[in-house]
Amino acid sequence: MDSAQTVSQSQPNFLGKWWPVLLGLLVLFLPTYITLANTTWHNDVYAHGPIILAVVLWQFWKKRMDIAELPEKPSSVLGGSTLLFGLLLYILGRSQDILLFEVGSEILIITGTLLLLKGTQAIRIVWFPILFLVFLIPLPSFMLDAMTGPLKQEISIIVDNLLYAMNYPISRSGVLLSIGPYQLLIADACSGLNSMYALSALGILFVYLRGRATKLHNTLLLLSILPIAFLTNIVRVIVLVLVTYYQGDAAGASIHDIAAAMEFIIALILLMAFDAVLIMSVFKKRNAEVEGHD
Amino acid sequence: MINRYFTIMYLFIASFGLTILLTPSVHIADDKEPMVLEDIIPKYFGDWEVAKDQVFVTAPTPEIQELQSDIYQQVLMRTYKNSRGERIMLAIAYGNDQSDSLQAHKPEVCYSFQGFQILSNKNDKLFISERHIPVKRLVAQKGNRIEPITYWITVGNTVPSTSLQRKIEKLKYGLNRKIPDGMLVRVSSISANKNKEFMIQEQFLSSWIESVAPEYKNKFIGRGEKG
Numbered sequence: 405m406d407s408a409q410t411v412s413q414s415q416p417n418f419l420g421k422w423w424p425v426l427l428g429l430l431v432l433f434l435p436t437y438i439t440l441a442n443t444t445w446h447n448d449v450y451a452h453g454p455i456i457l458a459v460v461l462w463q464f465w466k467k468r469m470d471i472a473e474l475p476e477k478p479s480s481v482l483g484g485s486t487l488l489f490g491l492l493l494y495i496l497g498r499s500q501d502i503l504l505f506e507v508g509s510e511i512l513i514i515t516g517t518l519l520l521l522k523g524t525q526a527i528r529i530v531w532f533p534i535l536f537l538v539f540l541i542p543l544p545s546f547m548l549d550a551m552t553g554p555l556k557q558e559i560s561i562i563v564d565n566l567l568y569a570m571n572y573p574i575s576r577s578g579v580l581l582s583i584g585p586y587q588l589l590i591a592d593a594c595s596g597l598n599s600m601y602a603l604s605a606l607g608i609l610f611v612y613l614r615g616r617a618t619k620l621h622n623t624l625l626l627l628s629i630l631p632i633a634f635l636t637n638i639v640r641v642i643v644l645v646l647v648t649y650y651q652g653d654a655a656g657a658s659i660h661d662i663a664a665a666m667e668f669i670i671a672l673i674l675l676m677a678f679d680a681v682l683i684m685s686v687f688k689k690r691n692a693e694v695e696g697h698d
Numbered sequence: 699m700i701n702r703y704f705t706i707m708y709l710f711i712a713s714f715g716l717t718i719l720l721t722p723s724v725h726i727a728d729d730k731e732p733m734v735l736e737d738i739i740p741k742y743f744g745d746w747e748v749a750k751d752q753v754f755v756t757a758p759t760p761e762i763q764e765l766q767s768d769i770y771q772q773v774l775m776r777t778y779k780n781s782r783g784e785r786i787m788l789a790i791a792y793g794n795d796q797s798d799s800l801q802a803h804k805p806e807v808c809y810s811f812q813g814f815q816i817l818s819n820k821n822d823k824l825f826i827s828e829r830h831i832p833v834k835r836l837v838a839q840k841g842n843r844i845e846p847i848t849y850w851i852t853v854g855n856t857v858p859s860t861s862l863q864r865k866i867e868k869l870k871y872g873l874n875r876k877i878p879d880g881m882l883v884r885v886s887s888i889s890a891n892k893n894k895e896f897m898i899q900e901q902f903l904s905s906w907i908e909s910v911a912p913e914y915k916n917k918f919i920g921r922g923e924k925g
Contacts, residue, residue: 421703422703424703424706424707425703425706425710427707428707428708428710428711429710431710431711431714432710432713432714435714478702487706491710491713494713494717495716495717495720498717498721499717499718499720499721499722499872500720500722500868500869500872500873502865513710517706520702520706521702521703544861545861546860546861546862578815578817589815591810
């Protein structure tokens, strides 16, 4: 809020006009974020929630003057109905403790408000932070369970096959790996769903901020995010299995958290490396061509 | 145009106010005498009696154990045996608010937490006390210990079969501004012969539910409209 005040002195017209809307949003969603901070964000899958929120706020704030300067061409019907539907979802979600609706309503409420006040042009300016809000929506647990199980299974099979091919004494029953004298359970956390979710968010942010010239380049980057997350997660599980095999259970357990952080950083580096390769190999020429055609 | 900005603010604040008005605040458990699981569940019934030794798999949150004396959050754990030497472990977790603390008692969660592997997880139906009760049948394993488990979760006076239906039942209460209580009833036994154990568990449960005073029956197995 401090920074908001300093900015408002130099550009008084933004906060001067928009403060009722911002205050209204605060009334609606501050309690929601307090709930999230006390519950969902403690869950590893959504631990990146505060970062997502910070990115969203930063992106909206960055574009605030662009929106303030737009002419007011409201789409009243579309905006009004979107807003009302959003508010209904919010009321139902917050009063009945359905976070999916409560947090999801934010997308509709913000979209509806912008349409009502400025029109479709405003959505074009802030489509990214609006879409990015999707990553704040907690998925229903049955959806998470439906994804976690098969992922765990798949990762157990791949790790088992790879290490077996490298002549390690490994065997598998379900998601339980036995290597030498040790047994390792591929837990929910090892499914990589956490990292896939967080990496998807950060990967999409990276692609957006980079904003490569061609659609194909951006699409390839986006498509590479999940495979990269999947591969780095396999590497992480293999590292954990091998550290346990050579150093014992205690060592394996102690690097568990560090391995998760490393995985994240390595995945981001891989994404940037893939971006660099694309620039150097294919799109150096392609960018020029596309510009010529346009 | 400036009044649109204010209109939207009023709309937001009104929505928030409406949300507060609609938020459930009445615990249905408060309508009745508080039930104390220790007293309601008999220690002897039919051919069964409480055995001394207990080998329980418990929830991952030890603080819930400490709340046992609290009538709003209770956990009852007993092992029963019969004249043939068969043993059944009965675990009941009760909350006056169908909330996350019951989730912690879900066998999928607490067995996995204790290093068990869930070998199978199936939906099934029990027929006890002339009611069909949707249950989950699990088989958990840790080393040599194989443990077939039967459990269900109640919301108020209903037994929804899936987590989505649980949400819907909770919503039905919630839209009337009521907070349903909830219970997790779990029986398990240690044996590799899961079909036989599931049968013994069903016999145990039908004998057990008949021993519970009629006014509490609905709390444990639902009103059973669908039965």
